[in-house]
Amino acid sequence: MVMAAALALTFGLSGCVPWFLPKPAPATSTPTGEKVDAALEPFYSQTLAWKECGSGLQCATATAPMDWTDPAAGDINLALVRHPATGKRLGSLLVNPGGPGASGYDFIKDSLNYATDAKLRTGYDIVGFDPRGVGRSSAVKCYEPAQMDEYLYGLPDAQRGSDAWIAELEKSAADFGAACQANTGALLGHVDTINAARDLDLLRAALGDTTLNYLGYSYGTFLGATYANLYPKKVGRLVLDGAVDPSTSNFDVTRIQAEGFESALRAFLTDCLAASKCPFTGSVDEGMATVRALLDSVDASPITAADGRRLGSSALLTAIIYPLYQATAWKYLRDMFASVMQGDAAYAFQFADAYNGRNPDGSYADNSSEAFTAINCVDYGYNDDPASMRAQAAELEKAAPVIGKYMTFGDISCANWPYTFAGERTALHASGADPILVVGTTNDPATPYVWAQNLARQLDSGHLVTYTGEGHTAYNKSNSCVNDAVDNYLLDGTVPKNDPKC
Template sequence: MKKLIVAVVVIWALVVAVGVTVGVVLVTGDDDGDDSTGGDRTTPASSAEPSVTDSGSGPTAPVPAGLESFYSQQIAWEGCGDNECGTLEVPLDYAEPDGETIEINLEVAPATGDRIGAMVVNPGGPGAPGTSVPENADFYFASELRERFDIVGFDPRGTGDSSPVDCLSDPELDDYVAGDPDPDNRAEVAEFVDLGEEFWEGCEEKSGDLGNHVSTIEVARDMDVLRAALGEQKLPYFGFSYGTRLGATYASLFPDNVGPFVLDGAVDPSLSSLEGSLSQAKGFETALRAYLEDCVDGGDCFLGDSVDEGLRTISDLLDEIDADPLPTGEERDLTVGNAFFGLVTPLYSKDNWSYLDIGLQEALEGDGSTLLFLSDAYGSRENGTYTDNSLEAISVVNCLDDPWSIPAKKVPSYFDEFEKASPTFGTVFAWGLTACQGTPFGTTEPEIEVDGAGAGPIVVIGTTRDPATPYEEAVAMAEQLESGVLLTRDGDGHTGYNKGNACIDDTVHAYFVDGTVPDDGTEC
């Protein structure tokens, strides 16, 4: 999912399903006769026991000079539960391939039937560990894909167990998330600025030079090394949310190596940080209004008799929590920062709206426990600890890719613009424009044009009421990619595949399994 960059914290582009990440989308179209799968990839594998070590053969793509030893490496797979795990060695800095190296953590869920090949996946973020996908492969993918593909997840460099960046201790991260994302007086602004400064100071101290080498471009380079190690001439790839930016970047760097690509919940790679924040603010406003409309249409809505009344109820509740945090039955109270994340997390999926009902009903009665649970789910916090570094990695990666920011004193000048995009969340997103203030890191990678020129057909999925990656961004990505094919899901929530829309699912399956490219502009 794409997390959102708000206040000091960031909200990501990844599919949040209260404890598990999910996502994807597509639609059916006529076969135009163009086999997008590359070579004989669609020829079923032998009837031997499916294993990732059987990954497709065929002529290898040209190897970048100086990287021969990385591209020729063999992955030592070992059993880990029902799956197989391993590591991939890559340079810390691709400009210095003879220098320091790091290991990329891998996990694969082997194909359960007649295997076609290995599909690399990314759940979004940036910051989400990609090994979470094969760990939950049956949740992410229907049997049509599980049977035919090894599902290969990797923790992108700087995340999960792949040399993770580190910035804050768990108690410090608790304070960071709990901080007021919309300070409204001098003291609160000072505290807001202090939290941001402490975050970047911690990143520099704990992460060092690694923080300069976790950019999206470097992760895309790692993906091509992984492609070669898997034995795939053309890389099959499924990227969700931020994973669509990663996929589009890969296609622009290595167009000849692109196999069937699906980019679900797509972001617009051309947007500036300011434009992206405005887009996401508008997306979450749309999603909240859709949630309230559903509540009102159901009759006897506990939030009010109209959408506008419901918005006022929620806004008043947040103001009350800001002034007086709610008890939760544990040591931590529900602050307005936690309440914000608890409110937006269920908006990623319509299936989770019932959690939001419970959280808001309890909060209106003075109990913040469910909203705190939802905030913790967003931050991967369980049993008092954070199970991954996603809340830290997202800021480091985003600010490495685009370090633009504004100082706190300039934020109020953007209020009108943001409140127009989102009357409910606008000022929170405006404060998010300060997120990269003080970053000590800078990328060594040259900027590239993200257009996928020369790649085969790339299917881009957009959902009409997607909060984290608004539909307009998918339209823009499909237009910017030279071979982009837009597939539209009319619905709510983040991403479109495996969300109950048979049209999307059937189209994706036909594309990956049979090489049938949908018509551009297909609507489901």
């Protein structure tokens, strides 16, 4: 997560407001008034009441049906925050930071300048929202902090891959799912992306926009593509940055991500070995072998931290992956590796905790880990047949020899979830939609470039923008080529004639 400080500029005014200042944003949003089914009319016709909530931001709450197939079954709340346009207003731009489970509300509230550049903030009301199941909206709730610590950081007693080890993980997953069901209730069965995409259409209408303008990062690209497939004629200007391939199975997601993070780790080691302070020596291949040995070492003999938690391979892998998302964090990854090599777990837990949303005092800043599991468990199909999982584990280790071993048996988390995936993972075409921009980074470890290529081909109106570089997502990260392509599209509707290959 990257936090950006917002600078507020105030004027001492008396008498009248100068003509050159933008009009203040209205206190309410006027819905579009479009015709919908009678059961949905109360949701689509609702008026959003905005209240000041600091630093030039306004906040509101929308109401949505918990189950879009049965609107009378109950309501949920969706939390929104917006930064009103500072210039000539084009409409609303809804922003989703990914996850699934990340808070779009916090993303805009805390990191507005990171989420969007000044040009977009001039032309659009920038709207962040927490999707269903997330954060300030009607949210998934599973465990208290101490229980979350055990679920995320607890170490199995049995040897990795053994029948006893699988049984331990299955019990942990089943207990977690049961707690989520007990503490969340019926909402747990309705946090899938299709329901969330229908929420997006409701928000569009409540904001008064006849078409959806949207900027989605990472998982947010899947949410945006799902929306486009459901409502192609309501697509305005959609940017999907760090694309997810909608047709990819859960195992293929894991395999391709393992290859992506393995590639990013090699790029990190290449950079590290050329630096003056690098804990690795020799070649990149020797560095990769050292990382594998380190993971094996803490798996066999975990390092105990000052707070009593033990650093095993799972937490260490999370600590490695977290700074691989952006090349600007590689210098901190060097320091983390050096500390673990010296038997110190503190730095690694800082990274793992940041990834998991855990505060230094042991509390959790949000429910992102709980929502991540709950959403993924109903968005994909899973299989916990031991023979099948072991075959997939062998394939994963072959694809990513260093870290693949520690990303195996992932189906266990969701195979016995209280609710199951009811659809199919398939290509989304959004036939009839206006042009959609898909942005991909060539060495993105979390959403590998091949997914952006696939999504741009699948969407009938998809247009690919390639950024040659490292890191997860590309917009608003100091590359003028990418920024120009995105800004020109969102502000003027200009679609690149060809991939600019930034």
